[in-house]
Amino acid sequence: MSMTNEHAESILAPIMKQYLEALNTSDWKTVESLYHVNSVMIEKGKSCMFGNQAITDSFKAMGADFGKYEVHISNSRYEGVGDFINIHTDFSFVTEKQGVLSGKFTQIWKNEGGKYAILHDQFEL
Template sequence: MSSNSAIKGELSKFDDMMGKATTKLSDETYQMAPDYIIISAGYQTTTAKIGVVSGKFTQIWKKSGNSYLIYHDEYEMN
């Protein structure tokens, strides 16, 4: 199993555990360089099955051709 398949599998399990969810972002910051976008924010997710989950995240997107792909995704959950 590739690491991408393993990551997708774990995210799918987490989605099933949470159920339907809505997310609100706060304190968003965006930084852009010629080939990268860095996004940081806080989040609060209200889920159908496990209640409210909150934390913060940082994502780095790298330019690939005419689009951007996630290069790094880091988050913490309270």
């Protein structure tokens, strides 16, 4: 069963706020909990990693390359069907060492047992 874009946004937007806050404050336990145990993260045309712990570890390691950073999103579109909600959005990393890095990402969030978690996260810079 599909849902309206507005309904999908009403469910996922507050979770996205929590996700961004966790990234921006280095709350790695929360970041890991927001990725499904079988999640994948794909940098389009470059690399892929599997699992919530590996993905969280990659965010931790970014500090060495970027220094402190903040993630911002804009122009977000939400879509939902069944147990899945997708977000398509522009993002920017405002970094201490490398300036502003911009790109787009698509995430597919899956509802399992009443909790949404990122199953697929694909981005390009």
